[in-house]
Structures are given as C-alpha cells and as structure tokens.
Amino acid sequence: MTTLPPNLEEQLIALRQDAEQALAHLADTLTPTVALEQVEQLRVKYLGKKGQLAQVLGGMGKLAVGDRPRIGALANEVKEALQQALDQQRATLQTAQIQAQLAAETLDVTMPGVYAAQGRVHPLNSTIDQVLDIFMGLGYTVAQGPEMETDYYNFQALNFLPDHPARDMQDTLYLPDGNLLRTHTSNVQIRYMENNDPPVRIVAPGRCYRRDTVDATHSAVFHQVEILAVDEGLTFTDLKGTVKVFLEALFGEVPIRFRPSYFPFTEPSAEVDVQWKGRWLEVLGCGMVDPHVFKSVGYDPEIYTGFAAGFGVERLAMVLHQIDDIRRLYNSDLRFLRQF
Structure with a gap:
C-alpha cells in the first residue's frame, strides 16, 4: 500500500471541522453585522488562493498516481462542504441583520403619542x-x-x-x-x-x-x-x-x-x-x-x-x-x- 504524505487526509478532515466550528461560533458571540464581516474573513482564510485548503493541496504532488483521485475527491468534498456552510451562515446572518434593523426602526402605532403643546400667533x-x-x-x-x-x-x-x-x-x-x-x-x-x-x-x-x-x-x-x-x-x-x-x-x-x-x-x-x-x-x-x-x-x-x-x-x-x-x-x- 502506498504511503501518503504525513497527515494529508487527516489535515483535510481537521480543516473542515475547524472551519465549521468557527462558523458556528460566530452566530453565538457576535452581532449579525460583525459576524457577516467575520464570515468573509473565514472564507479567505480557508478557501482563498493562499488559504489553508490551498496549502494542504500543495502536497498532492507527492502522492502516488493511484492515491490522487481519492484525495482529490476528499478535497473537493471538503471545499464544497465549506462553501455551503459559508453561504448558509451568510444567509442566516443577513436575515438576522434585517430583522434586527426592522425591530429597531419599527413604530408601534398603538402606543400613546407624545404630546406637543400647540403654539399660538403672538x-x-x-x-x-x-x-x-x-x-x-x-x-x-x-x-x-x-x-x-x-x-x-x-x-x-x-x-x-x-x-x-x-x-x-x-x-x-x-x-x-x-x-x-x-x-x-x-x-x-x-x-x-x-x-x-x-x-x-x-x-x-x-x-x-x-x-x-x-x-x-x-x-x-x-x-x-x-x-x-x-x-x-x-x-x-x-x-x-x-x-x-x-x-x-x-x-x-x-x-x-x-x-x-x-x-x-x-x-x-x-x-x-x-x-x-x-x-x-x-x-x-x-x-x-x-x-x-x-x-x-x-x-x-x-x-x-x-x-x-x-x-x-x-x-x-x-x-x-x-x-x-x-x-x-x-x-x-x-x-x-x-x-x-
């Protein structure tokens, strides 16, 4: 059996778990507006041209020809899962942001009006x-x-x-x-x-x-x-x-x-x-x-x-x-x- 580069498969699995945990943590600790900014930063961190996924896949050249399809398939699976998780979290946060804005700007027409004394002409x-x-x-x-x-x-x-x-x-x-x-x-x-x-x-x-x-x-x-x-x-x-x-x-x-x-x-x-x-x-x-x-x-x-x-x-x-x-x-x- 061909030996893979050290922990390449484990690195892909660990990268996915780490990214998903980071996304879940955003919704629990930050406001929607700030969390949306962090989502973009996580996308760049994990899926950017110089992100962690690209760095892991840099070791694909050392794999045997027979192992590359399996590791490539795993890498695509991780990438798609991360992209889907990012999109889902972004949509959730955008909805939360809109709801928060509506709640802040909503006028309750059933509340008593504020009295303002009517002026008179001198x-x-x-x-x-x-x-x-x-x-x-x-x-x-x-x-x-x-x-x-x-x-x-x-x-x-x-x-x-x-x-x-x-x-x-x-x-x-x-x-x-x-x-x-x-x-x-x-x-x-x-x-x-x-x-x-x-x-x-x-x-x-x-x-x-x-x-x-x-x-x-x-x-x-x-x-x-x-x-x-x-x-x-x-x-x-x-x-x-x-x-x-x-x-x-x-x-x-x-x-x-x-x-x-x-x-x-x-x-x-x-x-x-x-x-x-x-x-x-x-x-x-x-x-x-x-x-x-x-x-x-x-x-x-x-x-x-x-x-x-x-x-x-x-x-x-x-x-x-x-x-x-x-x-x-x-x-x-x-x-x-x-x-x-």
Whole structure:
C-alpha cells in the first residue's frame, strides 16, 4: 500500500471541522453585522488562493498516481462542504441583520403619542397679518427695509431738514458710526421709490425704535405699518377712501373722522380717529406726499401725486384685544399669550 504524505487526509478532515466550528461560533458571540464581516474573513482564510485548503493541496504532488483521485475527491468534498456552510451562515446572518434593523426602526402605532403643546400667533404678529391681508387685497405689495438706517433715508429724504424741530419729536437712537435705528418705516418708502417707477402701491411693516420712557402706553421698541400709493391723478379723496375701507375692514362699521395735522413728508396731513366703545380713538396719521419727497427720489411732482399713511401696530392690537398695558405684549407671560 502506498504511503501518503504525513497527515494529508487527516489535515483535510481537521480543516473542515475547524472551519465549521468557527462558523458556528460566530452566530453565538457576535452581532449579525460583525459576524457577516467575520464570515468573509473565514472564507479567505480557508478557501482563498493562499488559504489553508490551498496549502494542504500543495502536497498532492507527492502522492502516488493511484492515491490522487481519492484525495482529490476528499478535497473537493471538503471545499464544497465549506462553501455551503459559508453561504448558509451568510444567509442566516443577513436575515438576522434585517430583522434586527426592522425591530429597531419599527413604530408601534398603538402606543400613546407624545404630546406637543400647540403654539399660538403672538397678538402683534396676528395684527400685522390681518393688516397685510387687507392691503394686499387692495392691490398693495409688501416691502421691507433695514432697521439700521442712515440719516438721509430716515430724515433728509423725507423733508426733515437738519435743524427741523420735527426731528426732536422722533427721540432718535443714534449709533457710534453716525447711523441710527429707524424711527419709522418711512425709510422703506424712499428706498422703494428709488428703485421702482410709478405707479407704486406698497405696504411696509417693521420694527422701529425711539428713545422713550417705557410705561403703559409707550415703548422704546415698537412696530409700525405704513402704506404708500403713487400714480397720476391721486387725490386726498383717494386717501380717505382707502383709509375708510381699511378701518371698516378692521373695526367694522364705525364712525371715522379726519383732523388736520402736520408731518414733514406729507401736505396736507391728517390724523384719523375712530369711535370705539363710546369714545374717539386716534389710530393713524396720513396725508398727501410732499413734492420735496418726490424730488428726492427722482419723481416729477408735476406729473405724479401720492398719499401715505402710517400707524403703530401696538395701538391697534391693544384696541382690538382690549389690552390695558403695552408691556404685556413684550413680557412673554404665557398666562397672557395663551388667551390669543
């Protein structure tokens, strides 16, 4: 009988047993994702070009011709058994990996939902939204501008001369660089007219600042909405009709009166009151745009006329919601805000 190379047959059997034990050990000790990586490493270790099976078969050349078929058949059997075991373990681990992912990502629709308190629109924002809805319905476009402004756009272009006493009425907050915090949203009108030709119909909401002592009716920071309309042939009658439509949309059918007033950027000018709950309330100022303002933006006052109006949002919100102190709008008191 021919003698085989030392332990060649035993090595093939031992290699198969060792590989199968290693595969079985993976599923018991590792997570599916890590075990799948180890399966590939075992495949390379045992069945790769330089793996253990290839090293064992390197001794086939020393076998007698009659023994080679039997050892070759055994080697193929071991290879097929290992490949089948690797494929089976890989499929098992992939299924386990999918199940683990599904379990981690599954949403139990029968569980009680997590409560999230529903927010509310702040009364200032809701008032601004209501005002914008009215004017947009009248064909106006919303326009905005910077809160930090130059003296030119905040005063000079609006017909405030450097020594104009109306500047003292503004209580301006100046910045170290010579700029200022805008005292009204009229700066938006100048900037818009500089970049747009007539006809113009804009509504400009925004935050404004004035050096003011805070009390029940005053605040250093407040909100304002202004409108501007410019076209050929606009008159004070158009202004009155626009203001009347706006106030009736906001307050309903209420008596309205116009009182002569003064603003540097309009002429003639008027204050507008509404009769609300038995008394007259001042709600806005308005007037026809002064020709000097048109000249500042390059409009010909011989061709175009226009009107403007402006009002404080806080005043309207306090009237509409019967709020007795302006500071309530800024204190972030949930007991107050939850009423709206």
